[in-house]
Amino acid sequence: MYVTDSDFFDIYNSCHKGAIDKFFKHERYLFQESKLCVPSCSMHELLVREAHSGGLMGHFGVAKTLEILIKYFYWPKMKVDVERVCSRCIKCLPRTKNGRDSIFVVVDRFSKMAHFIPCHKTDDATTLQICSLKKLCACMGWLNRSSEYDYDTTFAHCS
Ligand SMILES: [Zn+2]
Structure with a gap:
């Protein structure tokens, strides 16, 4: 060669x-x-x-x-x-400004819509579940800003 x-x-x-x-x-x-x-x-x-x-x-x-x-x-x-x-x-790939280094992908099987949620590699199942619920609620308009604070700090962390 x-x-x-x-x-x-x-x-x-x-x-x-x-x-x-x-x-x-x-x-x-x-x-x-x-x-x-x-x-x-x-x-x-x-x-x-x-x-x-x-x-x-x-x-x-x-x-x-x-x-x-x-x-x-x-x-x-x-x-x-x-x-x-x-x-x-x-x-x-670089991290987000909040230090998140992974993307949690949630696919709505009914609407076929994919949601991409920034998260940490070390997040446990509970944290990911809360993040996906919050994302779903935000997409559906079920969650307003004031209701976020009714949950614990982990939930507010995922905004
Ligand atoms: Zn590399």
Whole structure:
């Protein structure tokens, strides 16, 4: 793939007789120092995803993901690929201003209407039930502002 790659074509063909700059060939693979050069292909995204969230990785940010990749691989514009994958990761989406990090989806089987309720990953079933009831009541117009305060603090928390 190096022969047809626009980034590594020249350097790959120049390394026939030995190392050039920091590049050298070993068994048809191109290395920059100890890092494997990866031609432009879908491997870029696969490697970035593995470094970001694969195996035991913990959805690291751009800097940490880049740091992991740079240890073993090299390709131009690696940072752009890392930023793109990290910004599109669904699990890394930002929280709401109230700190909610999940969306509780309630589907009304009668009307086929879906309700998306922001919540916390750690909310228990009782809290989610109260949130969904409040959302349903608000949609139906059954709940006015004054009646919210008749319930406990958990109910008011879900507004
Ligand atoms: Zn992520």
